[in-house]
Amino acid sequence: MSKKSKTPSKLSRVARSVPEMIAAKRDGGALEPAELEALIEGFVSGEVADYQMTAFAMAVFFRGMSPEETAALTLAMRDSGDVVDLSSVPGVKVDKHSTGGVGDKVSICLAPMVTACGVPVPMISGRGLGHTGGTLDKLEAIPGFKVETTTKRFVRQIEKIGCALIGQTADLAPADRRLYALRDVSATIESIPLITASILSKKLAEGIDALVLDVKVGDGAFMKTEKQARELAESLVRVGRHAGKKVSALLTRMDAPLGHAVGNAVESAEAFAVLAGGGPEDLRECTFALGAEMLRLAGVAKTEAAARKRLAKCIADGSAAKKMQEVVKAQGGDPRVVLEPDRLPSAPHAVIIPSPSSGYVKSIDAREIGLTAVHLGAGRTRADQEVDPAVGILLDKKPGDEVSQGERLARILVRNRAAARAVTGRILEAYTITQRRPKVQPLVIDTIRR
Amino acid sequence: MSKKSKTPSKLSRVARSVPEMIAAKRDGGALEPAELEALIEGFVSGEVADYQMTAFAMAVFFRGMSPEETAALTLAMRDSGDVVDLSSVPGVKVDKHSTGGVGDKVSICLAPMVTACGVPVPMISGRGLGHTGGTLDKLEAIPGFKVETTTKRFVRQIEKIGCALIGQTADLAPADRRLYALRDVSATIESIPLITASILSKKLAEGIDALVLDVKVGDGAFMKTEKQARELAESLVRVGRHAGKKVSALLTRMDAPLGHAVGNAVESAEAFAVLAGGGPEDLRECTFALGAEMLRLAGVAKTEAAARKRLAKCIADGSAAKKMQEVVKAQGGDPRVVLEPDRLPSAPHAVIIPSPSSGYVKSIDAREIGLTAVHLGAGRTRADQEVDPAVGILLDKKPGDEVSQGERLARILVRNRAAARAVTGRILEAYTITQRRPKVQPLVIDTIRR
Numbered sequence: 004m005s006k007k008s009k010t011p012s013k014l015s016r017v018a019r020s021v022p023e024m025i026a027a028k029r030d031g032g033a034l035e036p037a038e039l040e041a042l043i044e045g046f047v048s049g050e051v052a053d054y055q056m057t058a059f060a061m062a063v064f065f066r067g068m069s070p071e072e073t074a075a076l077t078l079a080m081r082d083s084g085d086v087v088d089l090s091s092v093p094g095v096k097v098d099k100h101s102t103g104g105v106g107d108k109v110s111i112c113l114a115p116m117v118t119a120c121g122v123p124v125p126m127i128s129g130r131g132l133g134h135t136g137g138t139l140d141k142l143e144a145i146p147g148f149k150v151e152t153t154t155k156r157f158v159r160q161i162e163k164i165g166c167a168l169i170g171q172t173a174d175l176a177p178a179d180r181r182l183y184a185l186r187d188v189s190a191t192i193e194s195i196p197l198i199t200a201s202i203l204s205k206k207l208a209e210g211i212d213a214l215v216l217d218v219k220v221g222d223g224a225f226m227k228t229e230k231q232a233r234e235l236a237e238s239l240v241r242v243g244r245h246a247g248k249k250v251s252a253l254l255t256r257m258d259a260p261l262g263h264a265v266g267n268a269v270e271s272a273e274a275f276a277v278l279a280g281g282g283p284e285d286l287r288e289c290t291f292a293l294g295a296e297m298l299r300l301a302g303v304a305k306t307e308a309a310a311r312k313r314l315a316k317c318i319a320d321g322s323a324a325k326k327m328q329e330v331v332k333a334q335g336g337d338p339r340v341v342l343e344p345d346r347l348p349s350a351p352h353a354v355i356i357p358s359p360s361s362g363y364v365k366s367i368d369a370r371e372i373g374l375t376a377v378h379l380g381a382g383r384t385r386a387d388q389e390v391d392p393a394v395g396i397l398l399d400k401k402p403g404d405e406v407s408q409g410e411r412l413a414r415i416l417v418r419n420r421a422a423a424r425a426v427t428g429r430i431l432e433a434y435t436i437t438q439r440r441p442k443v444q445p446l447v448i449d450t451i452r453r
Numbered sequence: 454m455s456k457k458s459k460t461p462s463k464l465s466r467v468a469r470s471v472p473e474m475i476a477a478k479r480d481g482g483a484l485e486p487a488e489l490e491a492l493i494e495g496f497v498s499g500e501v502a503d504y505q506m507t508a509f510a511m512a513v514f515f516r517g518m519s520p521e522e523t524a525a526l527t528l529a530m531r532d533s534g535d536v537v538d539l540s541s542v543p544g545v546k547v548d549k550h551s552t553g554g555v556g557d558k559v560s561i562c563l564a565p566m567v568t569a570c571g572v573p574v575p576m577i578s579g580r581g582l583g584h585t586g587g588t589l590d591k592l593e594a595i596p597g598f599k600v601e602t603t604t605k606r607f608v609r610q611i612e613k614i615g616c617a618l619i620g621q622t623a624d625l626a627p628a629d630r631r632l633y634a635l636r637d638v639s640a641t642i643e644s645i646p647l648i649t650a651s652i653l654s655k656k657l658a659e660g661i662d663a664l665v666l667d668v669k670v671g672d673g674a675f676m677k678t679e680k681q682a683r684e685l686a687e688s689l690v691r692v693g694r695h696a697g698k699k700v701s702a703l704l705t706r707m708d709a710p711l712g713h714a715v716g717n718a719v720e721s722a723e724a725f726a727v728l729a730g731g732g733p734e735d736l737r738e739c740t741f742a743l744g745a746e747m748l749r750l751a752g753v754a755k756t757e758a759a760a761r762k763r764l765a766k767c768i769a770d771g772s773a774a775k776k777m778q779e780v781v782k783a784q785g786g787d788p789r790v791v792l793e794p795d796r797l798p799s800a801p802h803a804v805i806i807p808s809p810s811s812g813y814v815k816s817i818d819a820r821e822i823g824l825t826a827v828h829l830g831a832g833r834t835r836a837d838q839e840v841d842p843a844v845g846i847l848l849d850k851k852p853g854d855e856v857s858q859g860e861r862l863a864r865i866l867v868r869n870r871a872a873a874r875a876v877t878g879r880i881l882e883a884y885t886i887t888q889r890r891p892k893v894q895p896l897v898i899d900t901i902r903r
Contacts, residue, residue, distance in 0.1 A: 025640035029514065053504040058639035061511035064479065189508035190475035 013041035014050055021045065021055050029062040036075035043079035043178050053185055060182070060191035068196035073238060074245040076196065080204035081246075083178030087154055087210035089125060092161050095249075095301040096123045099293050100206055101217040102198075102235070103135040104224055105373035106260030106398075109217070110138045110168065111274035112282070113290050113297075115326035118166035119317035120294075122301040125161050125209050126168050127175070131382040131390070134223070134373030136270065139170050140382070144268035144347055144392035148336030158210075164329045176204040193225075199238040203246070213249035213300040215293055216240070219257035220448060223369025229254065229448060236451045249300045254448040255289055259367040259402050262286035266381045266395015266416060272344035278324040279342065283401070285446055291315075292447045350393040350416035354423035356430055358412040364400045364434060365441045371433040372396060375426050379417060394418065396430065403443040406436065463491035464500055471495065471505050479512040486525035493529035493628050503635055510632070510641035518646035523688060524695040526646065530654035531696075533628030537604055537660035539575060542611050545699075545751040546573045549743050550656055551667035552648075552685070553585040554674055555823035556710030556848075559667070560588045560618065561724035562732070563740050563747075565777035568616035569767035570744075572751040575611050575659050576618050577625070581832040581840065584673070584823030586720065589620050590832070594718035594797055594842035598786030608660075614779045625658040643675075649688040653696065663699035663750035665743055666690070669707035670898060673819025679704065679898060686901045699750045704898040705739055709817040709852050712736040716831045716845015716866060722794035728774040729792065733851070735896055741765075742897045800843040800866035804873035806880055808862040814850045815891045818883040822846060825876050825883070829867060844868065846880065853893040856886065 017038050019027065024038055034042070042059070045051035068076065089096050097117065101107055114124045128138035128150075139150045150170040152160075160167040171180070179201050186192050206214055218226065218236040226232035236252035243250030262283040264273040276282040277290055295310035304310035317323040328338035340346045376382060380391035397414040400406050413430055415423040467488050469477065474488055484492070492509070495501035518526065539546050547567065551557055564574045578588035578600075589600045600620040602610075610617040621630070629651050636642050656664055668676065668686040676682035686702035693700030712733040714723040726732040727740055745760035754760035767773040778788035790796045826832060830841035847864040850856050863880055865873040 022638050022640050029511065029640050052638070053502075054507040054635055055639050057504040057508040058511045058641055061479065061508045061515075062640070065511075065515045185504050188472050188502070189505050190472050190479050190512070191508055 012045060012048065012050060013037070014045045017041045021051055025055060025059045025062060028059060028066055031066050033069055033072055036071070039072065039075045040079040043076070043083055046181070047083050047178050056182060057185050057189040057191060060186055060189065060194070060197060063197055064191050064194045070241050070245070073196040073199050074242045077200040077203045077207070077242050078246060080176055080178045080182070080200050081207045084176050084208060085154055085174040086208050087125070087158060087175070089123070089158060089161060089210035091158065092123050094121070094123055095212045096125055096161070096210060097213040097215065097297045097301050098124060098126050098206060098209060098211045099215045099217060099297060100202055102219050102225055103132060104219040104257035104261060105135060105369040106262045106265045106270065107136065108138070108141055108262065108264070108270040108274040109286065109290050109293060111141060111271055112277040112323070113294050114166050114168055115278065115330060116290065116314050116317055116323040117294050117297045118164075119322040119326045120298055120313050121303055122298060123161055123165040125157070125211060126166070127171055127205065127209050128168060129171070131377070134370050134377060136265070136267070136373070136376070136382060138168070140390050141267045141270045142168055144271050145331060145336040145340050146346070146348070148331060149334050160333050164326070164333055166326060166330050168330060168334070171205060175208040179204045195235050195238050198235060199242050202239060203242055207246055207248065211248065213297070214243055215296045215300065216250065216252035217289070217293055218252050218254050220254050221256055221258040221369070223260065223373065224257040233449070233451070240451050240453065251296050251300060252451045253292060253296060254451070255292070256444060256446050256448060257369060260369045260372050260398060261289060263398045263401065264395060265372055265376045265398065267390060267392040268347040268349065269395045269397060269416065271340075272347055275327070275341050275344050278318060278327055280318050285401070288446045296450065348393040350395070350418060352417050352420055352423065353397070354415045354417060354420055354427075355411050356413045356415065356427055357409045358400070358406045358436065359408065359431065360436055361408045362406065362436045362438045363440050364402050364404045364406060365437040366402055366435045367398060368433040371429060372398070375429050375433070378426060379415070379422060391418070403441060405440075462495060462498065462500060463487070464495045467491045471501055475505060475509045475512060478509060478516055481516050483519055483522055486521070489522065489525045490529045493526070493533055496631070497533050497628050506632060507635050507639040507641060510636055510639065510644070510647060513647055514641050514644045520691050520695070523646040523649050524692045527650040527653045527657065527692050528696060530626055530628045530632070530650050531657040534626050534658060535604055535624040536658050537575070537608060537625070539573070539608060539611060539660035541608065542573050544571070544573055545662045546575055546611070546660060547663040547665065547747045547751050548574060548576050548656060548659060548661045549665045549667060549747060550652055552669050552675055553582060554669040554707035554711060555585060555819040556712045556715045556720065557586065557669075558588070558591055558712065558714070558720035558724040559736065559740050559743060561591060561721055562727040562773070563744050564616050564618055565728065565780060566740065566764050566767055566773040567744050567747045568614075569772040569776045570748055570763050571753055572748060573611055573615040575607065575661060576616070577621055577655065577659050578618060579621070581827070584820050584827060586715070586717070586823070586826070586832060588618070590840050591717045591720045592618055594721050595781060595786040595790050596796070596798070598781060599784050602784075610783050614776070614783055616776060616780050618780060618784070621655060626654045629654045645685050645688050648685060649692050652689060653692055657696050657698065661698065663747070664693055665746045665750065666700065666702035667739070667743055668702050668704050670704050671706055671708040671819070673710065673823065674707040683899070683901070690901050690903065701746050701750060702901045703742055703746060704901070705742070706894060706896050706898060707819060710819045710822050710848060711739060713848050713851065714845060715822055715826045715848065717840060717842040718797040718799065719845045719847060719866065721790070722797055725774075725777070725791050725794050728768060728777055730768050735851070738896045746900065798843040800845070800868055802867050802870055802873065803847070804865045804867060804870060804877075805861050806863045806865065806877055807859045808850070808856045808886065809858065809881065810886055811858045812856065812886045812888050813890050814852050814854045814856060815885040815887040816852055817848060821879060821883040822848070825879050828876060829865070829872060841868070853891060
């Protein structure tokens with residue numbers, strides 16, 4: 004027999020047919036790892052139809068999956084494409100993944116900070132989704148910066164400078180990309196095992212050794228309650244460890260946007276401010292908390308305090324900013340933007356919204372701010388739209404801040420003033436101003452390591 | 454504006470998007486009639502993807518539908534194609550629908566009997582499905598008989614002779630045909646509201662005024678328990694009445710096959726035996742019970758006793774057999790088969806299975822007998838297969854019958870003896886023979902009219 008003879012499909016080697024597997028899940032049963040592998044292989048090859056996968060996804064929505072099933076699904080999806088081999092890079096390779104929020108530009112300062120501390124960070128990020136922004140869109144505000152690359156060039160960049168900030172290549176976890184697109188239009192997104200498999204299949208394909216997850220909680224996040232977020236965090240940690248990786252998850256608050264800036268260029272600029280030793284307090288705290296956990300998992304710091312000290316040092320000595328310059332240069336961008344963020348594209352108008360009353364900012368509805376930014380052109384309402392790097396919103400006052408009537412509450416960055424007039428009311432409504440000084444909750448709610 | 458301008462799609466006129474409607478059902482909410490109409494219209498036009506419909510069907514499987522939703526879905530599916538206008542035919546047009554069993558050839562004798570009593574019967578039947586046979590396959594065993602026709606010829610035949618026995622035309626309820634094909638391979642068949650909409654959308658498109666449903670209960674039926682069958686019967690009656698039709702449902706037992714014959718030609722022959730005044734007792738009872746209810750709904754008999762008397766008369770005076778001859782002739786077949794069933798195709802071999810012991814037949818596993826007949830070639834395992842009209846099984850002994858060791862228990866009608874040898878063990882296993890005379894339950898369990 005020729006060695007080139009076609010391998011029989013995995014579906015032909017399991018006892019149950021696709022409808023029988025869907026029925027088993029529907030009726031509360033469990034699928035074997037070999038069955039989940041066959042299902043995913045068949046989905047990618049076309050043997051399993053899209054209309055069978057969505058029925059299966061809906062059955063999973065109602066019936067859930069055991070940890071063993073979730074792990075098997077995750078690994079099957081990881082193995083649907085290339086798995087990057089980073090064994091040529093010494094050290095523990097660590098990445099961070101956020102479940103998505105508004106104003107979350109953490110990756111852009113975190114990755115170079117952690118790399119500057121001696122830990123390689125092979126980071127693959129996403130685009131904006133719904134009301135949340137995307138790291139790739141923010142990075143593309145940097146003139147010349149390219150997020151698309153090949154696996155080979157990705158590996159070479161990690162070998163050379165220890166850090167890369169790229170988009171998902173077509174070869175990584177294609178089953179996830181196809182399944183996510185179907186789930187998005189069939190009301191089957193909100194399932195802990197399916198979210199777990201989607202996030203981890205991509206991350207496990209990156210060639211990492213360790214992963215820190217930022218599971219956002221609150222009105223501006225996909226997980227509205229701490230209970231849901233904790234359940235997802237535990238599922239992610241459990242399945243990640245099952246796959247042989249070191250994994251922690253931080254639950255962080257996402258009620259108000261993170262930092263002052265919401266948009267693309269303005270968010271990159273704010274991340275660069277952190278690298279330069281400044282930046283808003285909540286953004287710094289989120290970055291340091293996640294970075295400390297990454298250093299801990301990588302084994303370069305024993306305690307959180309030691310890790311935070313090391314992160315502060317790489318900012319103070321300029322090595323974090325320098326690392327970001329190397330990344331920007333390696334990916335075709337103008338490295339001067341890191342220390343001179345004025346070189347980023349900017350909108351011609353910054354229309355000021357004065358505060359309608361005196362008092363304290365109690366809350367800012369992150370979801371509304373995110374949707375307003377999308378409406379201004381900073382995000383997409385259809386996958387084929389281009390984003391405008393220059394437009395956005397600057398939230399001058401944040402929860403806990405005191406404000407006087409007429410004082411600057413926020414600014415709208417626009418190409419023309421009419422666009423700002425259209426959304427002023429919406430931004431004002433996102434703010435809640437009270438007379439009593441509100442208690443601002445700590446950003447990090449909990450860290451899940453087990 | 455031109456009158457020919459395209460009507461905007463119903464989807465564009467409802468507030469919620471398709472994913473939002475799926476999510477609403479998933480989360481236990483109800484859809485508006487206009488939303489269900491938009492969903493079905495969009496499904497037929499291609500605006501709603503197959504993978505959205507199966508996710509929706511799975512959500513319905515878990516969440517069910519209110520009577521109002523089920524009715525709206527049924528009417529939307531009915532209106533996805535032509536609705537036959539039989540107003541040119543005087544009288545109350547009545548049809549019968551069975552949920553499917555083994556040996557169920559009732560339609561073939563019932564339709565001409567009811568028509569002979571003065572009630573028009575516009576009957577649209579189906580093909581074999583799984584372990585159950587199909588009326589169309591049985592009718593096609595009649596040399597020359599055509600079940601495919603156009604709506605126009607169907608109406609003309611009802612006008613002329615009051616009865617037609619045809620297959621579903623492409624123009625009737627296309628949404629049901631497409632949705633059923635998807636449900637079949639996505640584990641979403643077993644849902645009372647979806648079954649209700651599937652059955653009734655087709656029947657309501659026929660132009661009937663009244664409908665009697667034969668909901669089969671037992672191991673040989675799709676509904677295994679009386680509870681499930683009752684739930685389906687009540688849903689069918691409720692939705693049918695909501696659509697302005699007179700509807701009753703009989704719950705009838707389907708543990709053992711109906712009659713002695715399982716196959717195609719042999720089943721037609723057995724139905725003709727009923728028209729000639731003979732036939733097995735259970736088949737006669739099922740036919741008379743359903744026929745009496747049809748006459749009652751049509752208003753030509755006040756009581757069940759009067760209706761049964763009238764049905765007996767149309768057999769005794771030969772008018773039922775004569776009506777079937779007219780139907781066969783109108784549809785291109787040889788009308789002599791009705792009184793001379795030897796003219797039907799027959800298999801060259803009738804291999805006898807002797808009883809392995811003496812005693813009483815306690816039960817016959819209808820599902821196993823049905824699957825064995827399919828295996829012999831009387832049914833299909835793939836939609837594109839042809840059935841063999843001549844092969845089948847004759848169950849000489851039925852539940853309640855006494856049998857001596859070595860006496861003829863059953864016969865296998867085959868093209869070659871090897872085929873019979875392969876299934877003999879299977880048929881023997883379907884029989885349970887006991888020493889004590891078993892109690893045979895009445896065929897009709899209940900009639901649901903409210």
